[in-house]
Amino acid sequence: MKSFFYFLLIAGAVLSLFLGGCEKKRLNPLDPESSAFEAPGLAFVSAPDNYAVLTADSVEFAWTGNSPVNIYSYSLTNVVTGDVYYISSGWVSDSSAVFSHLDDGAYRFEITARYIGLDTATKYEKSFSVRTENAPAMVFVRKYTTQPAGGLFEIDVCGEGLLQFMAGDISLSYDPGVFSLVGVADGNLKDSSNVSQYTLFAYGGTDPVTAANKDGTLNLSTMFLAKSSGGNAAVGGTGSIIRLIFKARSVGVSSLSFIYADLRDANGDSLAFRTAGPATVNVTEGK
Numbered sequence: 001m002k003s004f005f006y007f008l009l010i011a012g013a014v015l016s017l018f019l020g021g022c023e024k025k026r027l028n029p030l031d032p033e034s035s036a037f038e039a040p041g042l043a044f045v046s047a048p049d050n051y052a053v054l055t056a057d058s059v060e061f062a063w064t065g066n067s068p069v070n071i072y073s074y075s076l077t078n079v080v081t082g083d084v085y086y087i088s089s090g091w092v093s094d095s096s097a098v099f100s101h102l103d104d105g106a107y108r109f110e111i112t113a114r115y116i117g118l119d120t121a122t123k124y125e126k127s128f129s130v131r132t133e134n135a136p137a138m139v140f141v142r143k144y145t146t147q148p149a150g151g152l153f154e155i156d157v158c159g160e161g162l163l164q165f166m167a168g169d170i171s172l173s174y175d176p177g178v179f180s181l182v183g184v185a186d187g188n189l190k191d192s193s194n195v196s197q198y199t200l201f202a203y204g205g206t207d208p209v210t211a212a213n214k215d216g217t218l219n220l221s222t223m224f225l226a227k228s229s230g231g232n233a234a235v236g237g238t239g240s241i242i243r244l245i246f247k248a249r250s251v252g253v254s255s256l257s258f259i260y261a262d263l264r265d266a267n268g269d270s271l272a273f274r275t276a277g278p279a280t281v282n283v284t285e286g287k
Contacts, residue, residue, distance in 0.1 A: 075109075
């Protein structure tokens with residue numbers, strides 16, 4: 001009789017341990033099959049408010065995860081140009097990120113959290129703008145770029161808050177020994193299908209690119225014309241006026257700077273605006 005009693009006691013203890021283990025597993029917040037499962041998440045410790053306008057060209061994001069086994073993937077995108085400013089190298093355990101030398105414009109920071117070894121993920125977004133220049137202004141977009149020797153890159157000459165801009169002359173300087181001009185393209189400020197843009201080099205001869213690269217001075221004239229009679233050709237707002245394509249030549253650091261700019265409205269009157277500081281190009285050893 002005692003043996004049977006001890007058998008029941010031991011069996012009860014084993015069953016209790018088994019059920020207790022199942023219960024613990026069932027209540028595991030990291031187990032997707034558990035009723036207590038918590039999706040991977042994070043809380044921002046430091047970040048700009050959504051749709052904030054920053055007056056500095058750098059920003060910091062810091063966050064804390066809801067578990068010590070969280071990993072993250074994150075990126076920063078300039079939504080105006082579509083440029084991906086930064087993207088993390090795979091899934092990382094970072095808890096902060098600092099971005100510097102940001103161009104004026106609108107940005108979107110995206111970060112996704114997940115647990116190590118699990119596919120379930122949660123995505124977060126923050127949108128903000130950088131405005132270091134008071135509008136109306138002319139600025140460079142991609143104002144700080146690092147390029148390997150031999151690589152092609154673009155810098156946009158942009159307007160911010162321009163009103164009824166129709167034509168203008170722009171003069172720029174650069175060091176053709178460090179980076180040289182390859183070509184010029186229209187920007188996106190002309191967002192209407194009813195307006196055409198025409199850009200001319202202010203040089204004689206048949207090879208204006210070679211002429212510009214000779215002394216590192218780029219003189220351009222651009223204008224907007226209505227495609228239909230009586231249409232309004234003036235443009236305004238914020239966007240790229242001209243896109244410049246360059247080739248990195250030799251290792252060094254140099255700048256693209258405004259010499260002068262003269263913008264006119266449809267009546268031929270000068271527009272008031274300010275010109276921003278230079279764009280910096282850092283050319284490194286080619287791959």
